[in-house]
Amino acid sequence: MGVAASPFARKRYYEKFNTVELQNTFYQLPSLDYAKRLRSEAPPGFVFNMKAWQVITHPPRSPTWRRLRKPPPGNLENYGYLRPTRENIEAWRLVHSFAIELGAHVVVLQTPPSFRYSEENVANITKFFSAVERGGVVVGWEPRADWNLKKEVLKEIICRMGLLHVVDPFRHQPVICAGQRILYFRLHGIGGREVNYRYRYTDEDLQRLASYIHEIITSKKDIKEIYVMFNNIYMGEDAERFKTIASRNDLPLCRKRSR
Numbered sequence: 001m002g003v004a005a006s007p008f009a010r011k012r013y014y015e016k017f018n019t020v021e022l023q024n025t026f027y028q029l030p031s032l033d034y035a036k037r038l039r040s041e042a043p044p045g046f047v048f049n050m051k052a053w054q055v056i057t058h059p060p061r062s063p064t065w066r067r068l069r070k071p072p073p074g075n076l077e078n079y080g081y082l083r084p085t086r087e088n089i090e091a092w093r094l095v096h097s098f099a100i101e102l103g104a105h106v107v108v109l110q111t112p113p114s115f116r117y118s119e120e121n122v123a124n125i126t127k128f129f130s131a132v133e134r135g136g137v138v139v140g141w142e143p144r145a146d147w148n149l150k151k152e153v154l155k156e157i158i159c160r161m162g163l164l165h166v167v168d169p170f171r172h173q174p175v176i177c178a179g180q181r182i183l184y185f186r187l188h189g190i191g192g193r194e195v196n197y198r199y200r201y202t203d204e205d206l207q208r209l210a211s212y213i214h215e216i217i218t219s220k221k222d223i224k225e226i227y228v229m230f231n232n233i234y235m236g237e238d239a240e241r242f243k244t245i246a247s248r249n250d251l252p253l254c255r256k257r258s259r
Contacts, residue, residue: 019047026051027067035102049106055079084127110142142166183226210249
């Protein structure tokens with residue numbers, strides 16, 4: 001199982017954790033040289049994961065687009081919402097190339113709250129993932145808005161398209177498909193609406209999480225890797241405390257993948 005947070009300098013981070021999820025790839029996709037440099041400096045067995053470039057999931061009116069250093073090419077109105085447009089598919093090609101150069105294991109596509117359940121969006125998701133190259137990486141989808149309340153629809157999409165359900169286990173249970181080997185949790189704080197970044201996890205919260213994970217790996221024998229990614233202000237402290245609590249619960253924290 002991998003536990004990650006990102007408040008430290010990289011050298012110190014590599015000493016404390018065995019995996020990371022890159023966030024800067026969401027706002028502006030870096031160069032392939034950057035991916036190569038990260039991969040070369042990381043210790044053997046260190047696991048990189050990453051968020052996909054926002055232009056694939058978020059439309060131009062999204063406030064996160066303000067952090068783009070330069071707009072992507074083509075018709076800007078064709079970006080976002082996982083639509084099977086030429087622009088989105090080309091943006092994914094760049095993300096996929098970066099992920100392969102980095103040696104990333106999981107690429108997370110996080111859709112915004114404005115991307116709600118509809119028959120049109122279901123059709124677009126299916127067409128998009130049927131059109132793009134995914135070889136060499138596991139693709140996770142972190143749906144927001146009302147998708148997690150429509151479990152049957154969500155499970156049908158995720159299992160049919162071979163996706164990984166990325167979810168906060170304090171808010172929703174993960175969709176687990178037959179034969180699935182990986183779980184991917186992103187923790188955004190308890191309380192609030194969909195996120196509460198100022199939340200500091202208590203030891204009781206983290207013990208509850210450890211017990212829940214123990215239940216999963218006991219009942220779902222196919223699950224071999226579980227990633228726990230903290231995404232709150234106190235991520236470093238919370239992740240370190242969770243490592244300690246998880247080790248007391250005999251969770252396999254130190255297992256590393258070979259490259």
